[in-house]
Amino acid sequence: MGLILLLVSLLFGYGAIELHASHYFDSHLQSIPFPRSLISDDQPYRTAYHFQPVKNWINDPNGPMIYNGIYHLFYQYNPDGVVWAPPVWAHSTSTDLINWTPQPIAIQPEMDANINGSWSGSATILPGNIPAMLFTGLNPKYEQVQVLAYPKDINDPYLKEWFLAPNNPVMFPTPENQINASSFRDPTTAWRLRDGIWRVLVGSKTGTTGTSLLFKSKDFVNWVQIKEPLYSYKLSGMWECPDFFPVYINCKPIGVDTSTIGHHVKHVLKNSLDDTKHDIYTIGTYLHEKEAYVPDVGFMNESSLRYDYGKYYASKTFFDDVTTRRILLGWANESSSVADDMEKGWSGIHTIPRNVWLDCSGKQLIQWPVSEIEALREKPISVPHQVLKGGSIIELHGVTAAQADVEISFGIHDLKNIEKFKASWTDPQLLCSQKGTSVSGGLGPFGLLTLASKGLEEYTAVFFRVFKAHNNKFVVLMCSDQSSSSLNQTPDKTSYGTFVGVNPIREGLSLRILIDHSVVESFGGKGKNVITARVYPTMAIYDDAHLYVFNNGTGSVRITSLTAWSMKKARIA
Ligand code: DQQ
Numbered sequence: 001m002g003l004i005l006l007l008v009s010l011l012f013g014y015g016a017i018e019l020h021a022s023h024y025f026d027s028h029l030q031s032i033p034f035p036r037s038l039i040s041d042d043q044p045y046r047t048a049y050h051f052q053p054v055k056n057w058i059n060d061p062n063g064p065m066i067y068n069g070i071y072h073l074f075y076q077y078n079p080d081g082v083v084w085a086p087p088v089w090a091h092s093t094s095t096d097l098i099n100w101t102p103q104p105i106a107i108q109p110e111m112d113a114n115i116n117g118s119w120s121g122s123a124t125i126l127p128g129n130i131p132a133m134l135f136t137g138l139n140p141k142y143e144q145v146q147v148l149a150y151p152k153d154i155n156d157p158y159l160k161e162w163f164l165a166p167n168n169p170v171m172f173p174t175p176e177n178q179i180n181a182s183s184f185r186d187p188t189t190a191w192r193l194r195d196g197i198w199r200v201l202v203g204s205k206t207g208t209t210g211t212s213l214l215f216k217s218k219d220f221v222n223w224v225q226i227k228e229p230l231y232s233y234k235l236s237g238m239w240e241c242p243d244f245f246p247v248y249i250n251c252k253p254i255g256v257d258t259s260t261i262g263h264h265v266k267h268v269l270k271n272s273l274d275d276t277k278h279d280i281y282t283i284g285t286y287l288h289e290k291e292a293y294v295p296d297v298g299f300m301n302e303s304s305l306r307y308d309y310g311k312y313y314a315s316k317t318f319f320d321d322v323t324t325r326r327i328l329l330g331w332a333n334e335s336s337s338v339a340d341d342m343e344k345g346w347s348g349i350h351t352i353p354r355n356v357w358l359d360c361s362g363k364q365l366i367q368w369p370v371s372e373i374e375a376l377r378e379k380p381i382s383v384p385h386q387v388l389k390g391g392s393i394i395e396l397h398g399v400t401a402a403q404a405d406v407e408i409s410f411g412i413h414d415l416k417n418i419e420k421f422k423a424s425w426t427d428p429q430l431l432c433s434q435k436g437t438s439v440s441g442g443l444g445p446f447g448l449l450t451l452a453s454k455g456l457e458e459y460t461a462v463f464f465r466v467f468k469a470h471n472n473k474f475v476v477l478m479c480s481d482q483s484s485s486s487l488n489q490t491p492d493k494t495s496y497g498t499f500v501g502v503n504p505i506r507e508g509l510s511l512r513i514l515i516d517h518s519v520v521e522s523f524g525g526k527g528k529n530v531i532t533a534r535v536y537p538t539m540a541i542y543d544d545a546h547l548y549v550f551n552n553g554t555g556s557v558r559i560t561s562l563t564a565w566s567m568k569k570a571r572i573a
Pocket of ligand 1: 059060076087119120121136185186240241272313314
């Protein structure tokens with residue numbers, strides 16, 4: 001440990017190159033030889049059922065798809081170290097989105113078009129049931145260009161080997177198109193309209209205006225840029241990993257093929273904002289005759305909706321035509337220091353795949369862990385309906401608290417001490433940091449203490465606070481408070497927060513939390529708002545982790561249902 005810390009501190013301060021992307025390439029750190037003996041056998045932070053490879057750095061999910069009944073997940077991977085470096089596409093397959101089998105590296109430097117790295121991209125299934133990948137390659141001049149790849153043998157159920165089309169790159173910056181060669185990346189899944197023409201988006205920026213460039217093709221090989229982007233928004237910076245897909249307006253949890261248009265669907269445009277590392281989305285109308293998108297609420301910046309208000313980035317959806325779902329995958333980066341990552345021997349996980357659909361309001365998406373995860377649940381414990389008085393804390397015994405799935409619902413009835421909401425409280429994350437777990441309010445904080453040590457020296461608290469606004473409406477704040485998550489001082493312990501658009505009196509307040517050693521993935525308001533946190537307790541590990549339900553407000557709340565399951569380990573690597 002001491003040796004690694006010394007090495008890291010000696011190396012900090014030089015050797016870092018910014019490749020005009022969201023990742024730093026530190027040639028020194030990434031090339032430190034990494035003897036297996038340096039990886040600790042004691043791995044309290046390895047997840048048991050979240051996706052992660054055995055070792056090294058991972059980031060964005062790439063090209064997810066279901067093909068002939070098998071799920072394929074590709075991902076950005078550094079095979080040589082625990083920090084980002086020019087990536088290859090690693091590959092795993094699954095029949096249930098939970099248990100994964102590693103496959104050989106699918107894409108690595110092969111031709112000029114990707115000689116300096118194979119960055120993110122997406123899958124499209126072409127007519128004749130042929131899967132095709134479009135991704136960003138870095139050419140010898142480090143320009144970002146778009147590259148087309150196919151499986152070598154579509155009869156191989158695992159699509160183990162891939163090759164790059166000879167005429168790559170298929171989209172590239174030229175003096176005529178004036179595309180910024182260091183901000184041109186991450187093609188979406190393509191969609192095809194009744195004219196038989198494919199469309200695809202590529203993320204970019206012009207100055208500080210974030211933009212989704214639109215390209216068209218008849219044959220998927222020759223692409224022509226449409227003069228106007230599909231959509232742009234000023235001052236939002238580089239748009240990474242765009243995603244554009246339709247959702248049914250019938251508010252049922254079913255998905256729809258990416259090429260679907262019509263009055264029965266709305267469209268979602270998601271972008272990963274490089275400046276803030278947030279995945280934000282809008283819901284709107286795709287005006288396909290005009291090759292344009294008009295969001296219902298006219299902005300695409302930090303005030304837009306987010307998939308996840310915690311540590312979550314570079315997500316991507318795909319349509320599962322077997323189960324008729326749209327499934328969302330995302331990357332949860334570490335919050336630990338590079339020195340700690342080097343000791344662990346790995347960095348980065350993916351969140352549990354989420355089913356996404358449009359809320360009945362039409363104003364936001366609902367996200368819910370895919371039902372396959374429930375096969376890992378065992379030994380449920382339940383707590384009977386009861387009032388949870390202000391100032392109370394109850395331990396939930398009989399569950400493996402470091403590896404659990406918990407569902408809890410609260411009823412709200414005691415409004416006598418409810419606090420007034422101030423109009424100036426516009427930033428929920430800031431509010432959560434000011435009104436943390438230990439700050440008692442009229443109604444809240446109440447929720448769960450996860451990954452808690454017996455004496456509460458460590459815990460990650462996920463909770464609600466309820467306020468009354470001037471218009472007599474209720475405001476529900478959901479927080480994930482990491483400030484006491486670890487006695488280790490080095491991880492980033494930022495608190496996360498979001499306002500949940502529910503009426504707590506009429507609907508109650510629900511929380512589902514997937515706890516998995518170093519990740520706490522929390523779904524509030526039946527999937528309306530999600531917060532993912534990465535935490536590194538030193539005491540609350542393995543069997544020494546505890547789980548509590550608490551109410552640190554003055555008013556009481558009612559527990560209307562509470563079930564917690566121990567979770568089995570998934571087969572991942
Ligand atoms: N990660 C990839 C890029 C993408 C970024 C490089 C987002 O393609 O823009 O590893 O995390």
